[in-house]
Amino acid sequence: MKYFKRLKADVDPTPFLDEINGIDHAWDASTGRQDKIAVQREAKAIPLRGLRKSAIGDRKRRDVHESRWTTGSKDYPVARAFLEEFARDQDSILGRAKIVCLPAGKRVYPHIDRGLYYRVRNRYHFVLTSTHGSWMKAGDEEVRMQQGELWWFDNDQMHEANNDGDQDRIHMIFDMLPSHLAEEVLGTAA
Template identity: 30%
Template sequence: MRNFVKIAEGVDVVPLLVAVARQPHLWNENTLRTKHPGTAHAEVDDILLRFNEIPEGREKRVINDTECVNYPALAALPQARPLIFGLMAKLEGERLGRCMITRLRPGGRIYPHKDMGAPATYYERFHVVLLSAPGCIFQTGEEQVHMRTGEVYWFDNTQEHQVFNNSAEDRVHLIIDIKTSK
């Protein structure tokens, strides 16, 4: 596979998954990714842990997509920190970008798209699978992968990609953007 590389398995994601389940109010506190016209993520729920700063009093748009700040959800979910910073340490990351938890409900879809700007060109994207069941397919070009709970993948998000959740379970991923020395 060229667009996906499994870099870990057997990661203990239960503490974060339980913490998220206990705080359902954290979902969709910020809908920047999911509610704009034409978004590929319209069927996704998000918890933004770390994201670009959105200036107060301005229309909701990102001014600088390289700089990221911690959002209140990161403090509410300290169980995410060992997963995020453990991966940073393992990869000898130089800079931490966006960190978010995404949920795609059964029957949901993330439509074909390519990520643009710094989240795709400056950072590398990693998926920590918090919950996934057979039938959930991540596709880029001709490549398809079912990412299993507890696995971690590097993913080339500059390529057109889409996700189908044809399972009876939610698909929940922790997405982490890390700048490495490559």
């Protein structure tokens, strides 16, 4: 496969799910994904890292490289620690990150993540829950990611997802910039 690569299997999702379940109305705090991104309208999200709004200037949001922890991310120390450790392991700089719930019977519509931000970063999916595997397609390849797996995939390709299960499908989705690109992209060494 050229658009998907499984990096880890059998990562215990329990501490992450306990963290989410310990927050009242966790999925209701931010509705930007459903409200502003048409292809994502059926998914709910908990933003952990987002673009640094003060850095937008005259750029489009999809071209803003700078990111920061969201205010609400303080409630998710397990997720934050996981992301920071994985970024170190990959010799990369953490970008945007969110926990995404795709309810049963819902989908993410076909799209390509466009913009300068996405062109230089790697996209990852860590599957926290999935009834019988999370179906996803990128380019002409399809996979069924299993609970506890961590995947890289090429979001420069047309991609989509569908929850054909009977329970919510929850993934942690995040981006990382390889450290060797830091000076070129951010103007500073990693």
